[in-house]
Amino acid sequence: MKQIILAIALLATMGARAQSSKYVAAMQHNLQLLDSAKTTEDLAAVSQAFERIGDAEKTQWLPYYYAGLAQTRIGFADPKSDRDAIGQKANELAAKGEAIQKNAELCTIHNMASTIQMLVNPMERFKTFGIKAYTYLQEGYKLDPNNPRLYFLDGASTFGKPEYIGGGKEKAKPLFVKAAALFKAEKPADLYPHWGLAETERYLAKCN
């Protein structure tokens, strides 16, 4: 009897491990695709692949996070994209992730989604989408005051903003310095987001 139970338990754990290693393998595969994606089509395809993983898993927020991240990369990189639709889609994905777990990383997706929608017409949308983006950053700081990507995004939006509305190099620099320090101390778990240091250093170089 004991042996049977043991065998079943073993099988079950093996099954579970097979399941989770399938998840890990699929995630790693798609993360590589995300890192190497060059075109809007590549990014859209990898975003959908992550969304499928999320929909199948039901308890993992990371697939939705990466699906959203891929969308924001389209929005930032492709000036021909429909930025309102992209922003909306990224927000939806982040919301699906938040239904599983609320965290600072998903706040960064919301922040970038709002920034992308602001970029449609910064002069007119600064007061709506600009402030929305800012609110998501604050929410993120509350959830994780040491998240380096929040400081990076904060710095990037400060950097991009003209000095007369409280932006500019000088105001952005301390944010990048803080972000870089946090990035260097960051020890992300497997599959967890870890991007941002290279971008931060690029901005820091521009600040000096």
Place this chain on the structure above:
Amino acid sequence: MHQKILTTILFLLLTTVALGQAQITGSVTDNKKQAIPGVSVALKDTYDGATTDSSGHFRIRTTEKGTFTVVASATGYETKIQTITLAGQPIQLDFALKEKISELNAVTVTAGSFGGGMGKKGLTVLSSLDVQTTAGANADISRAVNTLPGAQQISNQEGLFVRGGDSYEAKQFIDGSLVNRPYYLSASNIPSRGRYPATLFKGFAFSTGGYSALYGQALSSVLIMETIDLPQQSEANAFISPIQNSLGVQQLAKNGKSSFGFNYQYTNTSLYYALVKQTPDYFIRPRFHNADANFRIKTKNGIIKYYTTFSYNKLGVRTLNIDSADMKTAITLSNYNWFNAISWKENLGDGWKMTLSASYSITHDSISSQLQDAHNVPQYTFEKYWLDTVNFRLDRKESLVQGKAVIEKRFSNLNTIRFGSEYWYAQYDFVYNNINKHLPDQLSAGFAETEIYFTNSLVATLGIRAEYSSILQKAKVAPRASLAYRMGKGSTLSAAYGQFYQKPENTYLQITPSLDYTKATHYIINYQRQVRGTFLRVEAFYKQYANLVKTVPSYNNNGSGYAKGVELYFRDKTSFKHLDYSISYSYLDTKRDYLNYPTALMPGIAANHTATASVKRFFTQIGTGASLTYTFATGRPYYAIIPDSTGKAYYIKDQGKTNGYQTLDLSIYHLTRMGKAAAIWYASATNLLGRTNIAGYNYSYNGLVKQPILPPAQRTFFVGLILNWGIDRRQDAIDNL
């Protein structure tokens, strides 16, 4: 690198090699058999799926076995599912997706209307920012609207003169309530400004005809203004200039659910008129007080907004009297105006929406006119009646109470029905020397409208409006209809038809209330193309007027007329970085037989050709924006219409056309910071080229002497400083590092 190879192998092992794979191939098209790229095709509850390529094809490799649901989904289309059984064989699977009828995709009727900054989609034609930055507009809403096609350039009067219609035929609405007096009281031939600051509004929808059954009592045009919702943050504003100064506060509640605010503005032209010479002799230089307050409360699924404004203005001006050699006409006028509007919009769920609005307004004009000699001493003469009429006192009080309810039900296929009613109680009290008039009127109206979507690309709107006015004791039923068809991405062809009734102005009703509604019938066809930041609009219209008021031989409704024309508008915000330019052109052919016209004539408020070119450029590095507007209009007709010897009939003693209108206006603004405040320096000048624009001619009572109507000064100048203290928490975030 090793890890990459390893994971790829692991991935392949786990998904492909281990159990042998099947392949699902196919394509996704729309209803018209056009390929849709970028569609997600997913094997539900598995990781497997694909994205369609540019030819709409997809290929899914899977190791799954059994019965599965395949989901095809794409933004803008209805999601479709198919069930398949996987048993190792390749499967061919095609999807035809139906376009989703959604607000984002659906075509809207564009005939007659310039959707302002209110629509969720679409390019904003006139936003609050546009009003502030358009050169020549000087932050005045109506003057900015005047840069759009359909509006005429009438430099000696305030107001919107749309497609041959007089300014009283264009009505303005704030949050659904009619604004009885949108402008400060002005002396004749000296235009005044609008009372309402542009910053108060989210955006403006300017309709030049064919508008919805929700609006009535306007023969030619409606300007729909919607106030902003809750402010994003608490803030304080100040405006400092030699002419105008203001101070305002907006306070957002901590929970972000409500806000209140108030503003006070004082305008005094004394300093400016001392610096910039004015032709008329102002013995009381114009001054204005304006105070407003508001509150806004977020409800469960809607918002309640209240806005009130009180203003007072006074001026005294002396001009040469045309009927005498050395006498002058001295006019003193003052006005106070109080406007209150409250509105409540609520989503009731299940597609039901309710909009309630109510308002109360009162305005009181006091005008006195005096005949004076060369030394400004009052003169009374009884033998020359035409001179004696210069001496008068006029007191005019108008009040209006109104309520309006609109109920809307939107079905899942976007088809919508809208219905409601409104009620106006208006009082007009008039004292002219010793003559007293009291005109109360109750106007009630009911309306219903339905929007029917046949497809995402074809929509029809049918509406009907019924009105009854107690003073006219007559009811009218006005049908409205429009149709829009989307021809391709961003291109829409639409048409509109409507009948519009308006009761005669109080100035005529006080003589005799036994008049009928004036009537206009609009026919409009419109083509609009909007691709990213560029916007092209071409519109042709025909208007038929009936029952216009004639004042000769006695007051009657036998007037008639027509207006027809073509208009063009092009705006491009994206082709050149930081550059935003627009061109508008209007052709207008109109004739009216109304008032004392002896026959059908082109009215003095119409020019055949009007064009505006406007360019705005923002220089990011130096935080400075500049805007240049050039306006051109051909000459407007003028007439000396005087009574014949019987006094019963009028004839044209003299007529002509003015030399047209041209002005080049510039405005510059510079953004900076002053201490804790965000600051904007603002400077503007109109008529840079110093052209002499004659607006028309004044005639003596016998039509023998004529004088050109000129602006009080050739050019206007303006400088100011806008300060804004936003309670900006971004700063704190940085300071806390």
